Amino acid sequence: MTAPLEAARFLIIDDHPLFREALHSAVQMAYPDVDTVEARSIAEAVDVLASGKSFDLALLDLSMPDVRGFEGLLQLRTRYPRLPVVIVSGYEDAKIISEALSYGAAGFIPKSARKSELADAIRTVMDGAVFVPETYQAGAQGADSIDRADLVSRLSKLTPQQLRVLRMLQQGLLNKQIAYELQVGETTVKAHVSEILRKLNVYSRTQAVIEVSKLDNADLFRDQV
Incomplete structure (x- = not known):
């Protein structure tokens, strides 16, 4: 209400x-x-x-x-x-x-x-409804949309600090570099990385980066006005 x-x-x-x-x-x-x-x-x-x-x-x-x-x-x-x-x-x-x-x-x-x-x-x-443009057709994205929605659901379980760590993993930073940037110990960074892998249901840092890259909309945004 x-x-x-x-x-x-x-x-x-x-x-x-x-x-x-x-x-x-x-x-x-x-x-x-x-x-x-x-x-x-x-x-x-x-x-x-x-x-x-x-x-x-x-x-x-x-x-x-x-x-x-x-x-x-x-x-x-x-x-x-x-x-x-x-x-x-x-x-x-x-x-x-x-x-x-x-x-x-x-x-x-x-x-x-x-x-x-x-x-x-x-x-x-x-008034409590979800607004989308009249030209938008829900469900038009097919199976790819379902897969992306599942990944989005997993990402939404990350804390703000874990999201920052994940972005730094995408940038190729090592644990000690992440620790320096966040002003925390390497043990804390390792704990964050472990939680990120668990919540994303992946087994390595590389796999986590590959999964998140599926949601990178840089190419979509580049040609928009």
Whole structure:
């Protein structure tokens, strides 16, 4: 159940000031009395949420400066599972939309939508439904989508620190290098790696990196506007 409108608060996470302003305007069109707080990065959003403020909805751009692909969404869903997160993105590929929903996004709104359409989409999510563009066809991804959804489910079990370790494994860092970057002992890093392997149901660091590479959307993002 959503909070009374006069008490509702939205978190807008986007590094472009013009689009933050456009989202703020759309939110006000949907709910004139709602309060909005802005964040220019995932780190800033996490700081805002860690301050104890409660939010009824987060509007998140996928292309943030401090994360790649779906890392930002995964961080927010892992740390704050009760917070509905809606993706507002310039990437409208059906594969990206499907994956965002698999990560637990409460909706996916194209940035190409008009202000009134943004407002309607926000109302839809606040009413408890999942919003997707009319052109999106659920289930169109076939078996590949099912496999990716299973991997996403396993990744969602990782803690924020384990996600950081996993990203460093992808970068080819050794345990001692990871320990230096995170300012922890090598024993702690080894424990994190063991938990990552267990939760991903793989048997080696290399296999973990190969599995996660299946969710790397760099090629999809590269040609999008």
